[in-house]
Amino acid sequence: MSSALTDLFPHPIVQAPMAGGPSGPQLAAAVSDAGGLGFLAAGYKTADGMYQEIKQLRGLTGRPFGVNVFVPQPENAESGAVDLYAQQLAGEATWYDTELGDREHGRDDGYDAKLAVLLDDPVPAVSFHFGVPAREVVDSLHRAGTFVLVTATTVEEALAVERSGADAVIAQGVEAGGHQGSHRNAVAHDGAGIGVLSLVAQVREATGVPVVAAGGIMRGGQIAAVLAAGASAAQLGTAFLATPESGAHALHKQALTDPLFTHTELTRAFSGRQARGLVNRFLREHGPYAPAAYPEVHHLTAPLRRAAAKAGDPQGMALWAGQGHRMARALPAGQLVEVLVAELGAAATALSARSAFGGDPR
Ligand SMILES: Cc1cc2nc3c(=O)[nH]c(=O)nc-3n(C[C@H](O)[C@H](O)[C@H](O)COP(=O)(O)O)c2cc1C
Numbered sequence: 037m038s039s040a041l042t043d044l045f046p047h048p049i050v051q052a053p054m055a056g057g058p059s060g061p062q063l064a065a066a067v068s069d070a071g072g073l074g075f076l077a078a079g080y081k082t083a084d085g086m087y088q089e090i091k092q093l094r095g096l097t098g099r100p101f102g103v104n105v106f107v108p109q110p111e112n113a114e115s116g117a118v119d120l121y122a123q124q125l126a127g128e129a130t131w132y133d134t135e136l137g138d139r140e141h142g143r144d145d146g147y148d149a150k151l152a153v154l155l156d157d158p159v160p161a162v163s164f165h166f167g168v169p170a171r172e173v174v175d176s177l178h179r180a181g182t183f184v185l186v187t188a189t190t191v192e193e194a195l196a197v198e199r200s201g202a203d204a205v206i207a208q209g210v211e212a213g214g215h216q217g218s219h220r221n222a223v224a225h226d227g228a229g230i231g232v233l234s235l236v237a238q239v240r241e242a243t244g245v246p247v248v249a250a251g252g253i254m255r256g257g258q259i260a261a262v263l264a265a266g267a268s269a270a271q272l273g274t275a276f277l278a279t280p281e282s283g284a285h286a287l288h289k290q291a292l293t294d295p296l297f298t299h300t301e302l303t304r305a306f307s308g309r310q311a312r313g314l315v316n317r318f319l320r321e322h323g324p325y326a327p328a329a330y331p332e333v334h335h336l337t338a339p340l341r342r343a344a345a346k347a348g349d350p351q352g353m354a355l356w357a358g359q360g361h362r363m364a365r366a367l368p369a370g371q372l373v374e375v376l377v378a379e380l381g382a383a384a385t386a387l388s389a390r391s392a393f394g395g396d397p398r
Contacts, residue, residue: 041204041246041268042099044160044183045073047377048263049249051369052273053104053163054214054284055079056355061089063281065096065371070373073161073269075102080133083149090159100160102185107167108144109221109330117327118308122336123375124325128318132343132352141335158182164204165217166309168193174201184250187217190230194239204246206271207235211252213274213358215311216302221328226310229302233265240266254360256379260387263380273356273374279369291316292357292364300361306341306354308333314361317351318344337384 042048049072053059056079061128064074074121076093078086086103093101112118118139129136144348151173154162155330158180165187165261178201187206188194197205198221208217210229230238232251239247249262250271276282278289297314303323304310309330318340326333337354344352365372 048070048269050271052271053077058282058284060283061093065368066281068097068099068101070370072373079106087153091202106145108147112329119331128300134339134343137335137338139332139336167219168200189218191238191242199241206248207239209251211359229233234245236267252359254363257383259380259381278364278366279385291355292301292361314355314357331336
C-alpha cells in the first residue's frame with residue numbers, strides 16, 4: 037500500500053501538472069524543495085520525453101514529486117464536425133502563414149508506454165486526468181509503492197475514482213485554469229460546472245477518499261478555506277504559471293495580469309475539450325462553434341498556436357488561466373510556496389481569533 041498524502045510533503049500545496057511546457061523539472065524541483073509537491077506533466081509528451089524529465093528532476097531534488105498522465109479518450113463520433121472546423125480555421129492558417137495540424141495524430145497519448153516506464157522505475161505519486169485508470173493499473177502502481185490521484189469534476193466522477201482504488205481524488209472546480217478533467221467530453225454537461233468549495237464539501241460527504249482541491253486558488257487564505265471544507269491539500273496551477281521556473285511562454289505570463297485580458301471562459305476552441313483560458317480573439321471567434329472532438333482539435337490548432345506565439349500575438353495563443361489569474365505573482369516558486377504557507381498560517385490565526393468572539397467579532 038502507498039503512503040499517506042501528508043507523508044509525501046509537509047505543506048498542503050500541490051503544484052498542478054501543466055502540460056504544454058509550464059511545469060518542467062525546474063518548477064517541480066523548486067516546489068518540492070520548498071515542501072510542496074511538485075508535478076511533471078506527461079501530457080503531449082512521448083514516454084521517453086517523460087522519462088528524460090523524471091531523470092532530470094531526480095538530479096535536481098531528492099524530495100517526493102508526481103507525474104501526471106492523460107487517460108486515453110474514447111473514439112469521437114464527430115469527424116464530420118472536425119472537417120467543418122478545419123474549414124472554419126482556414127483563414128487562421130492563411131493569416132499565420134502556416135498549415136493546420138494533423139488531426140489523426142494519435143488518440144492515446146502513449147498511455148501504455150508511459151505506464152510501463154512508471155512501473156519499471158516508480159515515482160512517488162502519479163495523477164490521472166480526463167478519466168479513471170483501470171483497477172489493475174491502480175493496483176500495479178500501488179504494488180510499485182506509488183500514491184495514485186485522479187481528477188474528478190463532479191460527485192459522480194469522485195465516486196468512480198473511489199471505486200478505482202485510487203488514494204486521493206483531485207476535486208477540480210469550474211474555476212480551474214486549463215482543461216477540465218471531466219471523465220467524458222460531453223456537451224450536455226457544459227455549464228454544469230461546480231465551484232471548488234462546494235465540490236470539495238460534496239465529495240467529502242459522498243466518498244471516503246482524501247481530497248485535493250483545485251480551481252482558482254491563488255492565496256493562502258483560499259487554501260485555508262478548502263482545508264476547512266475538508267480537503268487535505270490544494271492544487272494550484274495558475275499561481276505557479278507566472279513564476280520564473282515556469283516554462284510558460286513570456287506572453288502567457290504577461291497576459292495573466294494584463295488589464296487587456298479581463299476574464300476567462302471555458303472553451304473548446306483550441307483543443308476540442310473544455311478548458312479555461314483568458315478570453316482573446318481566437319477564443320471569442322471560434323469558441324462558439326468548436327466541436328467536442330479531443331484530441332483532434334488540439335492537433336489541428338497546434339501549428340496555429342505555435343505560429344501565433346512565434347509572431348508575438350497572444351490573441352491566437354491558448355492562454356490557459358484560472359479565474360484567479362489577476363492575483364498571479366511572479367515570485368520564485370519556492371518563495372511562492374513560503375508566502376502561501378505564511379498566508380495559510382495567518383488565515384488560521386484569524387479564524388481562531390474570530391471563534392474566540394463566538395464567531396461574530398462585531
Ligand atoms: C496551463 C495549464 C495547463 C494544465 N495542464 C494540466 C495537465 O496537463 N494535467 C492536469 O491534470 N491538469 C492540468 N491543468 C489543470 C490543473 O491541474 C488544475 O486543475 C488547475 O490549474 C487549477 O486551477 P488554477 O489554475 O486556477 O489553480 C492545467 C492548468 C493550466 C493552467
